[in-house]
Amino acid sequence: xxxxxxxxxxxxxxxxxxxxxxxxxxxxxxxxxxxxxxxxxxxxxxxxxxxxxxxxxxxxxxxxxxxxxxxxxxxxxxxxxxxxxxxxxxxxxxxxxxxxxxxxxxxxxxxxxxxxxxxxxxxxxxxxxxxxxxxxxxxxxxxxxxxxxxxxxxxxxxxxxxxxxxxxxxxxxxxxxxxx
Amino acid sequence: xxxxxxxxxxxxxxxxxxxxxxxxxxxxxxxxxxxxxxxxxxxxxxxxxxxxxxxxxxxxxxxxxxxxxxxxxxxxxxxxxxxxxxxxxxxxxxxxxxxxxxxxxxxxxxxxxxxxxxxxxxxxxxxxxxxxxxxxxxxxxxxxxxxxxxxxxxxxxxxxxxxxxxxxxxxxxxxxxxxx
DNA sequence: CCTTTTGTACAGAAAAAACTGTACGTACTA
DNA sequence: TAGTACGTACAGTTTTTTCTGTACAAAAGG
Numbered sequence: 001x002x003x004x005x006x007x008x009x010x011x012x013x014x015x016x017x018x019x020x021x022x023x024x025x026x027x028x029x030x031x032x033x034x035x036x037x038x039x040x041x042x043x044x045x046x047x048x049x050x051x052x053x054x055x056x057x058x059x060x061x062x063x064x065x066x067x068x069x070x071x072x073x074x075x076x077x078x079x080x081x082x083x084x085x086x087x088x089x090x091x092x093x094x095x096x097x098x099x100x101x102x103x104x105x106x107x108x109x110x111x112x113x114x115x116x117x118x119x120x121x122x123x124x125x126x127x128x129x130x131x132x133x134x135x136x137x138x139x140x141x142x143x144x145x146x147x148x149x150x151x152x153x154x155x156x157x158x159x160x161x162x163x164x165x166x167x168x169x170x171x172x173x174x175x176x177x178x179x180x
Numbered sequence: 181x182x183x184x185x186x187x188x189x190x191x192x193x194x195x196x197x198x199x200x201x202x203x204x205x206x207x208x209x210x211x212x213x214x215x216x217x218x219x220x221x222x223x224x225x226x227x228x229x230x231x232x233x234x235x236x237x238x239x240x241x242x243x244x245x246x247x248x249x250x251x252x253x254x255x256x257x258x259x260x261x262x263x264x265x266x267x268x269x270x271x272x273x274x275x276x277x278x279x280x281x282x283x284x285x286x287x288x289x290x291x292x293x294x295x296x297x298x299x300x301x302x303x304x305x306x307x308x309x310x311x312x313x314x315x316x317x318x319x320x321x322x323x324x325x326x327x328x329x330x331x332x333x334x335x336x337x338x339x340x341x342x343x344x345x346x347x348x349x350x351x352x353x354x355x356x357x358x359x360x
Numbered sequence: 361c362c363t364t365t366t367g368t369a370c371a372g373a374a375a376a377a378a379c380t381g382t383a384c385g386t387a388c389t390a
Numbered sequence: 391t392a393g394t395a396c397g398t399a400c401a402g403t404t405t406t407t408t409c410t411g412t413a414c415a416a417a418a419g420g
């Protein structure tokens with residue numbers, strides 16, 4: 001095995017490792033391979049570049065790139081004179097982690113919170129009605145209590161996301177291990 | 181619509197909301213419905229209970245419950261005199277979040293770190309060889325640099341996981357909003 | 361010991377997701 | 391203005407995942 005092959009093997013190992021774990025970012029393995037490939041490239045790539053490099057359709061490249069853009073793993077780059085869209089992986093992996101975390105969880109918290117608000121107000125209204133059996137009343141009160149617990153939890157989660165978003169997390173877990 | 185139906189609707193909303201977001205825990209929507217249903221039950225349930233309640237096969241219940249146990253969302257409960265396995269959702273949602281986070285990311289960090297170690301040592305050995313073109317040598321050095329950056333990042337991630345695991349995260353983001 | 365009950369492994373069916381090729385809208389070029 | 395290049399919407403195909411029913415091993419009870 002010559003040196004180039006060894007280099008290729010080394011890259012392939014890392015890329016596959018990324019592919020196996022990219023599901024944590026809500027993406028399929030093929031997007032991981034795309035990301036890994038882009039990571040080792042020095043220059044921004046076009047969709048055609050990626051298509052050629054990975055042997056996959058341009059449509060797939062387009063779809064994955066969009067998903068990775070939404071998750072903030074890659075970004076578009078402009079170069080004068082180049083008509084095609086150019087993409088490169090973001091180089092701050094700490095920020096990649098933070099962005100993924102905040103994007104994914106913020107959406108979940110927001111959806112959940114809306115549902116909880118709605119159910120809580122319905123239940124509280126329901127509770128006011130007369131003509132409810134004591135059992136049902138107890139059940140409703142029970143549900144209200146549970147939902148209020150979850151709401152409190154989501155408040156915490158929201159503050160946790162804030163802490164990531166505004167970099168406070170680095171106060172707790174410093175970048176440099178020596179600082180600890 | 182009578183009171184019972186309203187209650188059911190309220191629960192259904194929450195359950196569906198969980199089902200839509202349970203992918204963040206690496207589980208399919210049906211597991212989310214199972215979790216949501218269990219959440220509103222006062223007593224621990226058997227696989228047959230769940231099967232009847234959700235109208236799904238017992239095999240599915242068994243599979244999902246195992247996945248949810250692994251992700252630490254539910255736990256087995258023992259009751260004397262009951263032969264069937266009983267399960268209930270964990271009631272500390274903060275801990276659920278922390279467990280999911282640490283379980284999933286610890287595994288990813290561990291796998292990645294192993295791959296990086298291996299590739300780094302290969303590349304460093306390769307670099308020692310004579311008879312490499314200057315271009316190739318530059319590429320190798322470049323890859324080494326990149327991998328060392330990732331390694332540093334994974335070190336940080338590992339310490340972040342530690343911070344969740346040993347509850348330090350609550351120092352940064354307190355449970356009680358008033359404490360801030 | 362045998363019988364019954366319970367959970368799960370396994371193979372096949374159903375559903376969902378990923379991938380491809382074509383077609384088309386938009387924007388740049390001449 | 392017409393022509394070309396580019397990205398993506400969409401429909402159909404392939405692949406993967408989820409779900410079901412059967413069969414069986416392990417444990418409990420008699």
